[in-house]
Amino acid sequence: MEHLPQQYRHLFPILQTHTMLASCSQSALAEPVSRAIQDYHDSLLYMGTNWKEAIEKTEFARNEFAKLIGAEPDEVAIVPSVSDALVSVASSLTAFGKKHVVYTDMDFPAVPHVWQAHSDYTVSVIPSIHGVMPLEQYETHISDETVLTCVPHVHYRDGYVQDIKAIAEISQRKGSLLFVDAYQSAGHIPIDVKEWGVDMLAAGTRKYLLGIPGVAFLYVRKELADALKPKASAWFGRESGFDGAYAKGARRFQTGTPAFISVYAAAAALSLLNHIGVPHIRDHVKTICADAVQYAAEKGLQLAAAQGGDQPGMVAIRDERASETAALLKKKKVICAPRENVIRLAPHFYNTKEDMRHAIDEIAAKTIHK
Structure with a gap:
């Protein structure tokens, strides 16, 4: 399902400079959504009501x-x-x-x-x-x-x-x-x-x-x-x-x-x-999360989610200083969502396997050097 990011990634300007993996907290802003916000603003600015x-x-x-x-x-x-x-x-x-x-x-x-x-x-x-x-x-x-x-x-x-x-x-x-x-x-x-x-x-x-x-x-x-x-x-x-x-x-x-x-x-x-269809989104997210789970294990990172059942739409990695790690990642333009002792990587249809692997590489590097 790699065609989804190929088709729609251009709609998200943040992806030109950042790796955005925080959909469990705040997704990336799409240009059509930004235009809708601007439409509301302009309707008041120029029409009054x-x-x-x-x-x-x-x-x-x-x-x-x-x-x-x-x-x-x-x-x-x-x-x-x-x-x-x-x-x-x-x-x-x-x-x-x-x-x-x-x-x-x-x-x-x-x-x-x-x-x-x-x-x-x-x-x-x-x-x-x-x-x-x-x-x-x-x-x-x-x-x-x-x-x-x-x-x-x-x-x-x-x-x-x-x-x-x-x-x-x-x-x-x-x-x-x-x-x-x-x-x-x-x-x-x-x-x-x-x-x-x-x-x-x-x-x-x-x-x-x-x-x-x-x-x-x-x-x-x-x-x-x-x-x-x-x-x-x-x-x-x-x-x-x-x-x-x-x-x-x-x-x-x-x-x-x-x-x-x-x-x-x-x-x-x-x-x-x-328009995209949530079943297509689910297939894509499951695929890149499954790859990321395996890659995180290869990097020696400990997953927080219990194994078995349906594939989660995020990859949760244990880190006792999750907020500190997330702040360091942000400086490297990798946006994730820490919660307690877990770093959550939550992709969407605009993300790729490479996005997830890049974030995991950065987490592994930060964890090793702490």
Whole structure:
């Protein structure tokens, strides 16, 4: 799949001078996305107002995200962040009468932060085992009293990929709703919310979705959405904007005016991803990550991710001084994303095997000379 970087690498100016491997934190900015941001700016600078155009762009972005995950547009809400999405979801569950929520120790810290703030819920944490999450853990920890199970599609620290369809089957059998954090997967791993049986899914745009901070998307299954009454809802979540009736479908989870500049960026970015096709992106990323895993081992580097299962879309390398190493790499124009004692190399469709090998060479050199 080396033709992907050959076709699209020219769209990313940063790649002319840097090795950009930080998609798990912030992807490279594509020229079409940059132009969309400039379009928003210019519309205000030269026209004074752009409300109608911004609303149209918002609906375009909604449709593109729905296409990306196999949903219908009315099943997608536009929210400021994945954290805001989960806050809104948490405010909507009282109708079910059950008070037990579970999340995993692989979830991003924002997930426990949300549930710790809701004292009316009983919360349990599903522990991983040696860096993996066997399905038996979900069988054990989800009970008949569980109203919601929160899981990450991909572990933010090392790229471990979970079988969401299998987890959804367990959750449904136990009578629990399933919320999936797809921030680390949307854009490089194909997602089909209908085929998988997902109830809710959220993803932001600044990582593999090629956008900037300020906007995220919340999918809520249409049969479920109309039964929920989120307390975290405001005029963009109302039928006409000015009356008290909830909007139909997932739109009721929306609050105030979106960050339109981020919406413009998201619309351009999602359009590019859908044009390329996420299955093609996944094949490419898997190929170069598999090569990088082998190359890192040859260089004597220790991988942080547990082996087995689906090939992660990042290569996580253990380094007790990861932030220090990342800072040194940045001086060499290699951009990666450290996290705790791990250096994460997270490529996208614009990266090559050579990018990954160059970064690994630099990490090995820094590690040896520390």
